[in-house]
Amino acid sequence: MNRLMALLKREYWENKGAFRTTPLVIGGIYIVLLLMFLITFNHFDNEFQSLKELARWISQIDASLRGEIIYVGSITFFPGLFNIALSFVVFFYLLGSLYDDRKDRSILFWKSLPASDTLTLVSKLLSAMVVAPVIFWAIYVLTSIVIMLVTSVVVLAIGENPWTLFLGVGNPFKAWSMLLLSYLAQSIWALPLYGWLMLVSSFAPRIPLLFAILPPVVVAVLQIWIEFLQTFTLKKNLFGVIGEWFANSPFISINGDGNDRPIASLGIPLTDTFDHEATVANIFDRLFSTHMLIGLAVAAVFLGTALWLRRRATES
Amino acid sequence: MMNNVIEARGLTKRYKSTVAVDNIDLHIPSGRIVGLIGPNGAGKTSALKAILGLATYDGELSVLGKNPSKDRAALMEDVCFIADVAVLPRWIRVWQLIELTESIHPKFSREKCMEYLASTKITLDNRVKQLSKGMVVQLHLAIVMAIDVKLLVLDEPTLGLDILFRKQFYTNLLNDYFDEERTIIITTHQVEEIEHILSDLIFIQDGRIALDCSMENVQESYVELIVPPDNAVAARELKPLYERELFGRHIFLYENANRQQLKELGELHTPSVADLFVATMNGGAA
Numbered sequence: 031m032n033r034l035m036a037l038l039k040r041e042y043w044e045n046k047g048a049f050r051t052t053p054l055v056i057g058g059i060y061i062v063l064l065l066m067f068l069i070t071f072n073h074f075d076n077e078f079q080s081l082k083e084l085a086r087w088i089s090q091i092d093a094s095l096r097g098e099i100i101y102v103g104s105i106t107f108f109p110g111l112f113n114i115a116l117s118f119v120v121f122f123y124l125l126g127s128l129y130d131d132r133k134d135r136s137i138l139f140w141k142s143l144p145a146s147d148t149l150t151l152v153s154k155l156l157s158a159m160v161v162a163p164v165i166f167w168a169i170y171v172l173t174s175i176v177i178m179l180v181t182s183v184v185v186l187a188i189g190e191n192p193w194t195l196f197l198g199v200g201n202p203f204k205a206w207s208m209l210l211l212s213y214l215a216q217s218i219w220a221l222p223l224y225g226w227l228m229l230v231s232s233f234a235p236r237i238p239l240l241f242a243i244l245p246p247v248v249v250a251v252l253q254i255w256i257e258f259l260q261t262f263t264l265k266k267n268l269f270g271v272i273g274e275w276f277a278n279s280p281f282i283s284i285n286g287d288g289n290d291r292p293i294a295s296l297g298i299p300l301t302d303t304f305d306h307e308a309t310v311a312n313i314f315d316r317l318f319s320t321h322m323l324i325g326l327a328v329a330a331v332f333l334g335t336a337l338w339l340r341r342r343a344t345e346s
Numbered sequence: 347m348m349n350n351v352i353e354a355r356g357l358t359k360r361y362k363s364t365v366a367v368d369n370i371d372l373h374i375p376s377g378r379i380v381g382l383i384g385p386n387g388a389g390k391t392s393a394l395k396a397i398l399g400l401a402t403y404d405g406e407l408s409v410l411g412k413n414p415s416k417d418r419a420a421l422m423e424d425v426c427f428i429a430d431v432a433v434l435p436r437w438i439r440v441w442q443l444i445e446l447t448e449s450i451h452p453k454f455s456r457e458k459c460m461e462y463l464a465s466t467k468i469t470l471d472n473r474v475k476q477l478s479k480g481m482v483v484q485l486h487l488a489i490v491m492a493i494d495v496k497l498l499v500l501d502e503p504t505l506g507l508d509i510l511f512r513k514q515f516y517t518n519l520l521n522d523y524f525d526e527e528r529t530i531i532i533t534t535h536q537v538e539e540i541e542h543i544l545s546d547l548i549f550i551q552d553g554r555i556a557l558d559c560s561m562e563n564v565q566e567s568y569v570e571l572i573v574p575p576d577n578a579v580a581a582r583e584l585k586p587l588y589e590r591e592l593f594g595r596h597i598f599l600y601e602n603a604n605r606q607q608l609k610e611l612g613e614l615h616t617p618s619v620a621d622l623f624v625a626t627m628n629g630g631a632a
Contacts, residue, residue, distance in 0.1 A: 039445075139434050139435065141400060146419035149419070342401075344395065
């Protein structure tokens with residue numbers, strides 16, 4: 031346990047820029063944008079006149095609808111930049127996880143420590159599945175709190191009540207726990223991809239990105255071509271399988287409900303294999319599905335091979 | 347048998363087309379400082395990698411009673427090594443490296459490490475990539491010397507270090523670090539710097555062991571004879587292992603020769619490890 035903690039710390043130290051600085055910068059951008067917005071209003075407006083009108087207009091919207099909009103916004107629209115950055119960070123982190131130390135030969139130092147290759151691999155996987163998402167989430171929550179505070183002060187300054195306007199109607203804790211749950215569920219759902227990236231990372235002699243992308247592209251293009259030759263139709267291929275997999279993921283995205291109202295949904299509702307409404311039950315429905323079982327089996331094969339290769343990484 | 351730190355029988359390492367280590371037997375007891383000497387590509391590093399669990403091999407191999415290819419992690423609690431180039435991660439800060447080693451290695455002593463570091467210019471906040479090559483080696487050595495292990499493997503440990511630090515290092519190794527319980531294996535091209543601390547000598551050539559004996563044995567069995575040119579023919583008749591010429595004088599190296607007989611021809615010396623090495627490599631099996 032001690033060793034695992036030490037190895038997790040090592041991953042954090044090495045990737046501080048990606049894991050911590052990235053979300054901090056995004057949070058900073060949000061806050062700066064808010065301040066710029068307020069200053070702009072102040073500049074063109076006599077004593078926040080339009081801001082006051084805006085507040086009055088908002089206060090006339092039905093409280094439960096207001097709460098719903100705030101809730102949906104805080105799990106879809108507002109964490110948007112965090113979500114995108116997190117995906118990139120995790121993707122490239124895993125791609126380098128078993129490659130970088132082979133490239134700079136520091137693997138020889140890591141292997142001189144009494145930590146098994148399995149533990150090393152687990153620490154890297156946990157960093158991608160838990161450490162990075164939790165840090166991103168925590169900084170998002172922190173950013174939200176700062177934004178709520180600043181907004182409350184402004185609302186107070188223009189003579190409105192921030193509690194009745196927005197603080198009291200939304201349920202930030204519900205939104206935050208939902209987002210965290212979705213992040214962690216997504217980590218499990220994406221395990222086949224994570225396993226693949228670690229596998230590539232452990233064998234690629236150079237440019238892991240190329241080795242990660244090229245094989246699936248070749249397989250999918252061949253599939254498409256062969257299907258087309260045989261039947262003149264385009265049926266399911268690897269692209270379709272991967273696309274559908276992530277369309278069904280427990281990652282919260284924003285969608286219309288058909289009546290021009292934005293709603294939060296899980297993944298993208300392309301098929302009806304799963305219910306796409308963003309609820310806790312639907313998240314667990316995915317995690318305890320046959321799909322997930324197959325996904326875990328695929329991930330296990332990738333990760334097992336990655337471990338096998340890691341053991342032999344110092345051969346030559 | 348269990349007293350031997352390293353016990354190898356028929357140890358073989360094959361790469362695709364070449365045999366790097368060819369069916370060697372090794373028995374290294376504890377409390378020894380072994381110099382593993384060989385030309386480039388002789389199979390030193392391949393043999394060490396097998397011993398350290400960093401590569402697969404054929405044959406029987408037991409290190410501290412463990413199978414290195416299966417139990418690397420457990421083995422590393424009692425074994426430490428420095429590979430032939432400075433391989434510390436470049437991004438890490440010195441304090442992070444120390445904290446990490448402390449929490450992963452049960453036998454690491456922070457105080458000892460700080461003691462060694464105090465004699466260098468390295469500060470705790472430095473990143474490895476800010477350090478010069480020599481300082482990286484100093485840092486690595488400080489960490490390794492602060493770990494209380496039974497077997498220490500040093501593969502070209504002082505590469506890139508100046509002569510002052512090299513001398514200092516080997517003195518520390520002998521005085522502060524080495525004791526009856528420990529075994530040290532060193533490979534280096536600067537044989538003359540380590541020969542006075544070695545207790546055993548292993549020459550390796552083309553994947554085979556060319557010589558395996560203790561330093562006392564070297565002194566007993568091998569002798570160097572320096573003769574003026576007139577006596578060269580007579581000396582040559584006594585079947586030297588090797589002959590070389592220096593400033594017009596002929597120098598012969600003998601194994602198990604009659605010293606009385608040799609004395610009549612010229613001066614006797616104990617050969618240096620370097621000379622013995624050259625003789626063994628050029629003159630065939632010892």
